[in-house]
Amino acid sequence: MKEIIRLFPDHFQTLLLKDVRWGEIQEIRLRVHKRIETLGADSHKVLNSPLLSPQDLSHILNQISQFSLYRFKDQLKDGFITIEGGHRVGLAGKANTVNDSVETLKYISFMNIRIARSKPGQAERLLPYLYHNQKWTSTLIIGPPHSGKTTILRDLARTISSENQLHPSSKVAIVDERSEIAASLRGIPQLDVGSRTDVMDACPKVQGMMMMIRSMSPEILIVDEIGSIDDAEAIKEATFTGVEVICSVHGKDFRSVLKRPSTKILMEEGIFQRYVILERLLPSRPHTLTILDERGKQLVHFKGEREYGVDRRCNDLVRNDMGRI
Known part of the structure; x- marks a missing residue:
């Protein structure tokens, strides 16, 4: 340090x-x-x-x-x-x-x-659920502060832009408004975000997303911390161009984010096909992570940091809160 x-x-x-x-x-x-x-x-x-x-x-x-x-x-x-x-x-x-x-x-x-830390491998358990029908899904990562949202976004960029047995490599663009995902210094990422990843550093998300789509022709667009209606409209516009968007938002759980005007627009219009729910990282309890489908139905629940147990029981409770979805 x-x-x-x-x-x-x-x-x-x-x-x-x-x-x-x-x-x-x-x-x-x-x-x-x-x-x-x-x-x-x-x-x-x-x-x-x-x-x-x-x-x-x-x-x-x-x-x-x-x-x-x-x-x-x-x-x-x-x-x-x-x-x-x-x-x-x-x-x-x-x-x-x-x-x-x-x-x-x-x-x-x-x-x-x-303190920013890079933790390669954090996204591996997500891949079978975010790469579906031979394509990546637009995904919203939900969690409170200190739950690892930015770490997972960074590792998803690294993994998606690298080829493995599950998927081919894809072109990734990061709009890094707060310089936290790639930690660029003079335009050069200091953290590993992958070999086919391009970064627009310190640029507001609304302008940066359209700039990257026009200039770098990404297949996947990654942004951090949706906060406003303008952010939501830019994400929606990006998906209309055929780009998949993976982004994060502060929230306690699925229901709490559904009540926020900026994310409610996106969720009700079906912009996301996957939701990743994180809990705050605490050493006194195992880290938990839940993945939901586009209707809020649980696909998988992970418990534990590395040697995690997996619970694939579906939970339909959240579907009742989705209004017209």
Whole structure:
């Protein structure tokens, strides 16, 4: 995690090397006049570090922005900056607003460094269900924060663009609005997204999807975190061009996402043929994953991270909540 450690002033770096379990943590929290806090899946630890001064956070912010915070003004509006390695640094302080819209952040006093990890092989168990009748299916991945949505999207891109015994390789395009899927640095992915994958980095999904369809002629389009009606309309338009879309959305379960206006449009019009439901990753319980068909009927339920048991019993309960589908 040298790309994170180098952000800190020298007097913190030895402590971070010695006291942080880099293989386990998910976040590093920084607050002015507080000690450094690290968080795992279901635990947190306050390091025996010096209190962070405003100067310390200013030093870290200068390293993150390479002493040119103005270059990141658009990302500041969203409250985060993505750094080398795909790690995402959330920022909070005083919001500067113009006409009730956030123009920028100033007096930044709080940071949250979210650790990005590439885990090849996470998508393997999905493939027999997402590759159906000799073609890939448009798929919505649903899960709360820290459930592995982005990790699975990244590994699906890598797998779909590589040939194996189950399927031929396909052309994949990623619209990486938050620079988290491919973790591109100066346009070059830092994480493995596959040999036939093209990436549009730091581009809004609505514009980026149409740009990639026109310029790169993908067979599969991958995007992260549907959030607005405009996102939904762009996804619908993309599928009308003959491209399959695999995307993710924050949600607790199938029903909760069906209530959101942006995803309800897509679900009711049958844009997705598969739904992947994830639970928050916690070491205290096995990871579970459920795959549903286009009508919300359970196809398979996985329990456990690697040596998982499989329950293929169908569950028709969710079908009653699908309205006119």
